[in-house]
Amino acid sequence: GSVRKAGEQLRIAAQLLDEQGVQVWSESFDRELRDVFAIQTEIAEAVAGTVASQFAPQPARRHVPDLAAYEHFLEGRGLLHGRNVFGARKALRRAIELDPKLAEAYAELAIADLIGSPSDEERAEANRLIERALELEPQLLRARAARILWYSQSNPRNPVAAEQAARAVLAQDPNMSDALLWLSNALREQGRQEEGLAVLQRAARVDPMHGSIAVNLALELAERGEFDEAIAYLRRGLEQPKPGYYFYMGLRDLLVITGRLVEFNEVARDQALRLHGPHHFGLALASALLGDWTSAAYWLARSQRDFPGFRYESFNAPALFAWHGHYAQAVATFQVGLEARGEPLERVDPTLVIFFGTLLARAGDYPRATEVLEPIVGAEDSRLLLEDAAWNVADWDGTHALAWAYLHSGASEKAAHLLAQVARQCLEQEATGRLRRSDWLHYCAENALLIGDQARALNRLERAVAAGWRDIYLREHDPYWASLRDDPRYRELMEEVRTDLLRQRVEVEALGPEEDFIAELDAVMAARAEVGVN
Numbered sequence: 030g031s032v033r034k035a036g037e038q039l040r041i042a043a044q045l046l047d048e049q050g051v052q053v054w055s056e057s058f059d060r061e062l063r064d065v066f067a068i069q070t071e072i073a074e075a076v077a078g079t080v081a082s083q084f085a086p087q088p089a090r091r092h093v094p095d096l097a098a099y100e101h102f103l104e105g106r107g108l109l110h111g112r113n114v115f116g117a118r119k120a121l122r123r124a125i126e127l128d129p130k131l132a133e134a135y136a137e138l139a140i141a142d143l144i145g146s147p148s149d150e151e152r153a154e155a156n157r158l159i160e161r162a163l164e165l166e167p168q169l170l171r172a173r174a175a176r177i178l179w180y181s182q183s184n185p186r187n188p189v190a191a192e193q194a195a196r197a198v199l200a201q202d203p204n205m206s207d208a209l210l211w212l213s214n215a216l217r218e219q220g221r222q223e224e225g226l227a228v229l230q231r232a233a234r235v236d237p238m239h240g241s242i243a244v245n246l247a248l249e250l251a252e253r254g255e256f257d258e259a260i261a262y263l264r265r266g267l268e269q270p271k272p273g274y275y276f277y278m279g280l281r282d283l284l285v286i287t288g289r290l291v292e293f294n295e296v297a298r299d300q301a302l303r304l305h306g307p308h309h310f311g312l313a314l315a316s317a318l319l320g321d322w323t324s325a326a327y328w329l330a331r332s333q334r335d336f337p338g339f340r341y342e343s344f345n346a347p348a349l350f351a352w353h354g355h356y357a358q359a360v361a362t363f364q365v366g367l368e369a370r371g372e373p374l375e376r377v378d379p380t381l382v383i384f385f386g387t388l389l390a391r392a393g394d395y396p397r398a399t400e401v402l403e404p405i406v407g408a409e410d411s412r413l414l415l416e417d418a419a420w421n422v423a424d425w426d427g428t429h430a431l432a433w434a435y436l437h438s439g440a441s442e443k444a445a446h447l448l449a450q451v452a453r454q455c456l457e458q459e460a461t462g463r464l465r466r467s468d469w470l471h472y473c474a475e476n477a478l479l480i481g482d483q484a485r486a487l488n489r490l491e492r493a494v495a496a497g498w499r500d501i502y503l504r505e506h507d508p509y510w511a512s513l514r515d516d517p518r519y520r521e522l523m524e525e526v527r528t529d530l531l532r533q534r535v536e537v538e539a540l541g542p543e544e545d546f547i548a549e550l551d552a553v554m555a556a557r558a559e560v561g562v563n
Contacts (some may be wrong), residue, residue, distance in 0.1 A: 037062045045076055054079045066093060091166055098128030106137050109144075111273030112241050115307055117141045132165035136172040140207070143178045146379040155179055170205070174198045177211045181218075191215040206236030210245065240266065240275025247279050254465045256287050267299070274304060281311050286468045288497030288529070290318055291536045298546055302553055308332045310345070317352050319534040320502040324543060325349065335554070344381060347388065354506020356392035363388060379405055383427035390430035391508055398434040406431050406447075425472050432479055433509060444479075451476045467498035475509055487518050494522050501526045 030043035039062055045054040056075060060068050094102070105120030118141050124134040139158035142151045156179060162172035177198065180191035195212035198205060209232035216225035226249055232242045243266050250259035260283050266276040277300040284293040297311035309332035316324035329345040344366050350359035363385050367374065374382060383405060389398035406427040428451060435444035455473035458464035464473065474489035490498075501523055504510065513519040 034062070039065065039068070041068065041072070043072055043076075045079060062096065065096070065099075092130045092132070094131045094133075095128040098124045098126075098131050098134070101127065102131060102134045102137070105134065105141075109137055109141055110239065111271075112144065112275045113273070113307065114141050114144050130165055132162045132169050133171060135159075135162035135165070136169060136175050139172070139175040140178060143175070143182045147182050148376055148378065149184065150376055152179065152182060152184070170198060170202055174205060174208050174211075177208060177215075181211060181214060186218065188215040188218040192219070204235050206232050206239050206242060209235065210239070210242050213245070238266070238269055238273075240273035240279070244275050244279030247283065251283060251286075251466060252463050254462075256283065259283055260287070260289075267296075272303070274300075274307065277304065277311070281314075285314075285318070285499075286466050286497055288467065288499045290315065290499060290530070290533045291540075293318070294537045294540065301550055305554060305557055306336050308336050313345070313349075315537075317349075317503060318499060319530055319537060321534070322353070325352070344384070347384075351388060351391075352503050356388055359388045360385075360392050360394070374401070383430075387426050387430040390434045393437075395434040395438040398430060399438065399440075402427050402431040402434070429472075429475060429479060429509065436479070448476055448480050452480060465496065467493045467496035470496055471498050471500070478513065479509065483513065483516070486513070487516070487522075490519070490522060494526055499526055499530060501530070 030041065033040045039058070039060050041058040041060070043056055043058070044052055047053050054076065056072075058068055058072065101120045101124035105117045105124060108114075108120060109117035118138065121134045121138040121141065124131055125138070128134070135158045139155040139162065142155040142158065147155065155175070159172050159175050159179065162169055162175075166172070173194065177191050177194040180187045180194060192212060192215040195208050195215060198208045199212065202208070209228055213225045213229040213232060216222075216228060229242065229246055229249065232239070233246050236242060243263060247259040247263050250256075250262065260280065263276055263280040263283065266272055267280070269276075277296060280296055281293055281300075284290070284296060293311075294315045297315045300311060301309060309328045313325045313328035313332065316322075316328060326349055329349055333345055344363060347359040347363040347366065350356070350362060367377070370377075374385065377385075382401060386398050386402035386405075389395075389401060428447060432444045432447045435441065435447070451473075455464065455476060458469065458473075464470060470489050470493035474486045474493055477483075477489060478486035505523075510519075
């Protein structure tokens with residue numbers, strides 16, 4: 030359908046098509062803006078009456094929202110669907126400021142606070158928002174759906190409660206795609222992989238433009254070794270007029286782990302031109318992976334300049350130092366960024382806390398690394414081991430950083446216990462044939478090396494290189510691998526990687542001068558700024 034607005038007048042054209050694309054219903058509505066909520070009900074009843082013999086109407090709205098607040102709510106809901114969490118929070122908070130009784134905005138804001146790696150404070154705030162939404166609208170299904178995610182993100186996580194909450198929501202709305210996604214995650218976390226996959230596939234059919242669902246499904250394909258199919262699936266998502274950030278993020282990561290860095294550069298550039306944010310980190314990483322440190326530094330600096338409100342921008346400088354192997358400088362600049370934010374470490378996103386811990390471990394500050402990492406990755410029910418964190422290698426690195434700190438501070442038994450947990454998971458993945466991704470293989474190779482099994486480490490590293498591992502420029506100063514640097518087989522593998530990276534860098538340069546792309550991006554950003562698009 031379409032909506033046109035002229036002053037206070039609305040013209041809404043709506044069509045309903047069947048699965049073959051045949052139109053079964055259409056109608057136009059000319060109404061005044063003040064009747065927008067009545068129009069929604071009118072259209073919904075017309076559609077439902079056409080296709081369903083019986084249906085359950087939604088509970089009557091207890092509060093008619095302020096129109097300006099509702100527009101901000103719609104903006105925030107759209108951004109959240111695309112998983113632009115930062116933009117969504119801004120719009121939803123504005124909606125609540127304008128209309129403190131808008132229950133829907135509280136529910137969506139709770140979901141925004143729970144996506145990713147929420148801190149204890151964010152989880153507590155999300156709980157408060159859910160309670161407030163239900164206080165205002167006791168039957169609001171999205172608030173009950175937010176509770177699914179809250180159970181999944183609690184510490185410790187509670188996938189059983191998340192499953193129960195999801196099934197209760199889906200009993201009332203079988204097609205709520207977020208609820209299907211979160212149910213799938215809860216089932217997979219309980220070890221019910223095939224059941225979870227079936228739910229995820231249903232979610233993708235219901236909502237093919239949902240970036241998070243698409244990435245999860247692509248990940249499942251990748252875990253089964255179907256990398257080309259996973260990449261093609263996400264590329265189709267980019268054919269949408271306005272693809273969300275997650276489609277780009279998932280595709281970029283798959284291209285990196287398969288070593289297809291020329292395509293990665295193309296996708297990173299396309300993202301910058303089409304999405305305008307929320308950062309330029311993809312462009313920086315694309316350069317760094319090919320050893321182009323000048324461009325990597327440019328894009329990290331420009332990212333901070335172009336997107337000063339993005340919550341991670343102050344930590345770009347530590348990443349650049351870490352890539353170069355200057356870990357002490359990375360620690361110092363991380364602390365400067367922390368001071369600039371005015372936040373204590375315990376209130377920072379756990380992913381950033383883990384990153385800081387890895388910097389401390391590699392810099393040789395083992396007591397502080399242990400202090401930072403132990404509460405997150407040292408527990409028996411660690412959320413960051415391979416089976417529970419199959420996508421985020423940065424999080425896995427916290428486990429090895431803690432083991433490294435243990436090994437160098439006289440806590441060898443603790444290190445052995447932690448590494449044995451990962452070793453068992455790596456062996457289980459190998460036994461089931463799921464240890465195919467280059468990042469998993471490299472991680473398991475590194476684990477074998479830290480245990481002292483160099484032969485197994487080299488065997489897995491060889492498989493990682495064959496699968497597409499190309500992170501040599503980011504890891505060549507990593508102290509974890511220092512014991513192998515003079516090994517002939519290790520040197521031969523690294524030379525193979527360097528040769529392929531040189532070939533791909535030549536192909537990237539053939540795409541055209543970077544100066545031309547920068548000029549094109551400048552023009553796009555200037556045009557968007559002129560019309561007031563963020």
